[in-house]
Amino acid sequence: MLMSNVRLLIGTRKGAFILTSDGTRTDWEISGPHFAGWEMYHLKGSPIDPDRIYASQTSGWFGQLIQRSDDGGKNWEAVGNEFNYVGVPGTHKWYDGTQHPWEFKRVWHLEPSMADPDTVYAGVEDAALFKTTDGGKTGRELPALRGAKGNLWQPGAGGMGLHTIILDQGNPARMFVAISAAGAFRTDDGGESWKAINRGLKSPYELPDPDAEVGHCVHRIAMHPARPDVLFMQKHWDVMRTDNAGDEWREISGDLPTDFGFPIQVHATEPETIYVVPIKSDSEHFPPEGKLRVYRSRCGGDDWEPMTKGLPQKDCYVNVLRDAMSADALEPCGIYFGTTGGQVYGSADDGETWTAIVRDLPAVLSVEAQTLP
């Protein structure tokens, strides 16, 4: 396994960075900033052609671009930047309760296909799902998603973004997405129809109706490819789990010091081992007591242990955003996360010990680990 290499794709508020190491994961080379000064929401490589990398480059001034690299991030090409909703976009719920037209703002997440390097799904704000089959040059919305009570979806304070896309390698017709603040959704027919899968979620402070089908502020969903019916969720508050592909969720927050947070990650080879980074509250987006702790459960939730070795245990007030945690596929498993303070931390031993790979990047928006031959 030491012959393998690891590449981390880091999106930040002011550019992208690429971190590479051999399988020891002790010494890292850092390249960047790529697209200096631009917000790089997310970069992700094709699972079947890892040197094919897609990146979301965005700016409040100049709009959205999709960049593509065919050589592992050394060279890039701006391949497309047009995102049009299908038909009349319609309206969703606005902050004041009125209906508001759908307006494209940016791409939050890119999910390359497991079968074709030219096919990529894009989760966008205002929430919708797009698909390209020509390597990012053109894209088309899968509009049925917004038919899943889209008129009731409402932006959270961070915007109404589709931030999570999970593909099922064994069942290409199935896909999961999650939206803030609408909830989680599943298709079983390749995006022709969608079902809200939010039963069991409780959001009494944000959503008084305990039976509300949509409107939950899901922060992140994670799945192990070997267990496609088991999903783990970090909700605004609460860490949740489903064993039937989202038909019913149950809480697994257990003994966490707080169940608020953003990312959730599954171990590469242990489907019941999961990681979260507890954050004090929705009002105070930093670790409780100023101690940055990754919590690990090795039994699928409820029982959690703090991972602290190498992480700051005093005066730490950074946040870890929803797309900013990832795992490699080596043994032991490498876990990585980036902070709003610009640190990228890595563990090469399942989360037991941590080191700062780099400390002073711009605020980290996303981290993706690639395991290379």
Place this chain on the structure above:
Amino acid sequence: MIRVVLPYHLRTLAGADGEVALEIEGPATIAAVLDALEARYPVLRGTVREHGTLKRRAFIRFFACKEDLSNEDPGMALLEAVVKGEEPLFIVGAMAGG
């Protein structure tokens, strides 16, 4: 030739070095300059004005001869000094505060 000064990020995106000189056929208007700019650098489509509507993006400004032309009709004739190449048309990212 009409001289156009792009903001830094659009220069790097387009791979343009310094000012851009554009030959305009027909009436010299902001719309015609942007048409020519996007024809020369297709990557800039959608970055200065929106796809489809061709409306100026909200945080883009057009300045020339010490005047703010941002809210003028894009079909309005450009000032003579710009048409003659004596003064550039500036495409500017709006101030962001902070």
